[in-house]
Amino acid sequence: MVAEGVQHILDEDFELLEIVADGEALIDAVQRLQPDIVVADINMPRCNGMDALKRLRQAGVETRFVFLTMHMEPALAVAALRAGARGYILKNSAGEDLRNAAQQVMSGGTYVTPALGARYISGQMTDMRNLTSKQLQVLRLVGSGLRSKQIALQLGLSVRTVEAHKYTMMQVLGVHSTLELVRRAEDLGLLF
Template sequence: MNEVVAHHAAVPADGEAKAVDAEVSRARPRALLADDHTLVREGLLRLLAGELEIVGAVADGRALVSAAEQCQPDVILVDVTMPLLNGFDAARQLRRLCPRGRIIFVTVHAEPDYVHEAFRAGAHGYVVKTAASAELLLAVREVLAGGMFVSPGLVHEPWVGAPEGEGEGELSSRQREVLQLVAEGRPAREIGDILGISRKTVEFHKARLMRALGLRSVAELTRYAVEHGLVSGR
């Protein structure tokens, strides 16, 4: 589902009311959100619509990156585990393509490694879904004011640090992209079409990342991707 779903507030027929509504709309921060679960997207929309102008709601990481580049929102809400491109790697691209956007992860993952990786990827906030109804608007206000926000149950850990530099980490950005798509069960030709590279280049990256991780099979690659939140284990 790569379609961006835009949402606009209804405008009254009265001319004066129109002017007031237009002024309010311009004053509200613009938000883009991504989650591969329809019910979660709808819940987030209901929660945020009174305070933010929702410019789009998408279901996968690549649609998120494309929409953010086009819309240039003020705040971006993103899940960790999404099809085609996970939230961590989407955030890395968003830092370059939408530098003004403040990124908040909204996810079920509360494990330390996930939270740390989110901030390394460029997050400004991290909210666990079980607390979203109480904390998400607080997180949005905090990051839009220039601060950072982490769900209170997680703040005992030193999450917030400088984002990683380009090329840091065990795998390159391209290798992580190939890893996720392989773990999703996509054949090399389809992966090449998605990434705009040849099938041989896909196989090259696949072989390189298997050597880097010390893995020997697609099953082991898939297990690694699930354990690191790149694909869903469901």
């Protein structure tokens, strides 16, 4: 039903080559048909859309991808774009957004549902405002793989202070482990 809706929305400007039911079939169809653009869901059986995209990129396939998904999570949109997607559209705003996204992506641009982009930017600004410069230093060292003792030595802090900074950052960024902290920081562009 979703595929038929997508076809109807894009009918005027695009020719449908194939509809697939899972990620493995998507990989096969893209390699076989070499389409200009793919509209895919992130949640697909056998191989999710993100993994399918990554595998195609590793195989040297540069087909443009637009994800049409129900996930209104800015970090997931960032991960999709970093994996090589050129568009990220929410199913609940698919109509005109999808047509605009497909046209923009085909002309070499990138498109993210505007509401999601605003949510990401406002979230990023809030997250960054709530971190001190010392916390950002600690965060970058955690992101580079250093342990608390090594960070403490490098910054001239106690291990307890480093742990306190990590705990505070986890609270601010809404995560529960060091691994989640690093992933969230990467998604927000706080590590470089």
